Amino acid sequence: MQLAYSNDRLASRMPADPSAAGEAEVESSVIEWLLHDDQVMRECFTHAAEILKSVTGAAITAIVLLDEEHQHYRAEVGMAMPLVSRARSLADYAVRDDELFVIEDAHRDTRFNDCMLVQRHPFVRFYAALALRAPHGEIVGALCAMDPQPGRLDDGQRGVFHHLRAMIENDLKMRTATAIDPLTQLYNxxxxxxxxxxxxxxxxxxxxxxxxxxxxxxxxxxxxxxxxxxxxxxxxxxxxxxxxxxxxxxxxxxxxxxxxxxxxxxxxxxxxxxxxxxxxxxxxxxxxxxxxxxxxxxxxxxxxxxxxxxxxxxxxxxxxxxxxxxxxxxxxxxxxxxxxxxx
Structure with missing residues (x-):
């Protein structure tokens, strides 16, 4: 995949949106924690996004966190992403099952006519994402790659998505154990x-x-x-x-x-x-x-x-x-x- 942007930088966090059909949603306190309170998870997200960009060649990679209304970007690489509501996000589709979600050309798919990232800058056409889960199985968000040109993934690139998800979810499990009171599930x-x-x-x-x-x-x-x-x-x-x-x-x-x-x-x-x-x-x-x-x-x-x-x-x-x-x-x-x- 030949991709355009070279101005890689980490961008600020944005609000996000979550509700996957038939899935239990993660408690908002966990989203708050991941957005504001844990430097270790921030670094984990950054490494994952950097690795994903290097392997896929995608213009933009990021971790997306989802709450009930919004899509929050973490550790974007490639550009600072605009604020997107969950209802108009690609990630809302991506987290509906556990499989890798791939759109080779969103401009040819009528499902995404109202998606802000497709219809506005950066005019995303290629998009791939894999759902991320909290330790108890609730959807937290997604690991994603996107590009303004059509594209596809080979088997090796698809495998990297799954390896990175395992890394993120393992780190999240260990960090949750140090932050959460095991009896009440509130912060310790x-x-x-x-x-x-x-x-x-x-x-x-x-x-x-x-x-x-x-x-x-x-x-x-x-x-x-x-x-x-x-x-x-x-x-x-x-x-x-x-x-x-x-x-x-x-x-x-x-x-x-x-x-x-x-x-x-x-x-x-x-x-x-x-x-x-x-x-x-x-x-x-x-x-x-x-x-x-x-x-x-x-x-x-x-x-x-x-x-x-x-x-x-x-x-x-x-x-x-x-x-x-x-x-x-x-x-x-x-x-x-x-x-x-x-x-």
Whole structure:
């Protein structure tokens, strides 16, 4: 394949879109992590895109991450790719099965009449992509190569796609093991604290960050009454409510240890945050997990939250936000538990 571009460079990340027919979608927290929080995976993506370009000769190679609405580009080689919605992307077709997806000339295929990459610069004609999966099997995105000229792949080039996918998915599996709490599937304490520090540092002046601490009420008594295996099951169910909140809002959620959880809320607004946290509190109570050692009869959570507007003075002080949230949590506990207190 004789291809045109020579101005190789890595480009900025873009938003992406995911929903493969019949496939379980990856949790948005994993996409957030891959987009913003892991340097090791960024380097893995870069190496894969560079190798793929060298082997295929394609003008552009990239890793594409998919969420529900958008297509996010990572580690593009060849040019910076424009923002594309998932509904108008080629990757949305590519992730519908596990086979290598190849279009030799998109201009001759009416399926792609509305595809932005085909109809606008870089006017893609050749496109090849292979779906990428998270450790539990959910679709994360795709490894792709594209070119403004028609093209095809030989057997050796097709094999490289599969070898690179195995490399990426293996690295993702190992990195997930170091970032995720195995019991709750939320971020673990170390990774949560690293993410909080990084997001706080990257925030712009004037942004408002929400620091939240969540504690399961009378959890020691729950373990004493029902046993540690039941306690683990309880924490998993509580964490699922927290993950649902994180998926619906711009929230980074993790387990701080034991029965305590931490949330960082990006672009927080007081009324919205309080509503979100009340929904979380009610969601846990509505699980209706029996708790005979609680005066409330079911498992509940107490929540403390604080808001910080980012300035030059507050930028290094992410710990202060969580210290305020911790004091608010103490107030929730002191005033009867099963409540939200805003500092």
């Amino acid at each position: 304490r170390r990774f949560l604290l690293e993410s909080i520090a990084r997001r706080w540092k990257e925030a712009r002046d004037g942004d408002v960050m929400g620091s939240v601490v969540v504690d399961v009420d009378w959890f020691k008594q729950y373990n004493d009454t029902y046993g540690h295996q039941a306690g683990d099951h309880c924490l998993r169910r509580v964490a699922s409510v927290m993950q649902a909140a994180a998926d619906n809002e711009r929230i980074v959620a993790g387990r701080m240890g034991g029965e305590e959880f931490g949330l960082l809320v990006l672009d927080a607004h007081p009324a919205v945050l309080e509503h979100t946290l009340e929904t979380l509190r009610r969601g846990v109570a509505e699980l209706a997990i029996e708790h005979r050692a609680s005066p409330l009869g079911v498992v509940t959570v107490s929540i403390g939250a604080a808001l910080t507007r980012i300035t030059e003075l507050s930028r290094p002080a992410h710990r202060d936000g969580f210290a305020s949230a911790d004091r608010a949590l103490y107030s929730s506990k002191h005033n009867g538990r099963n409540r939200v207190t805003m500092a």
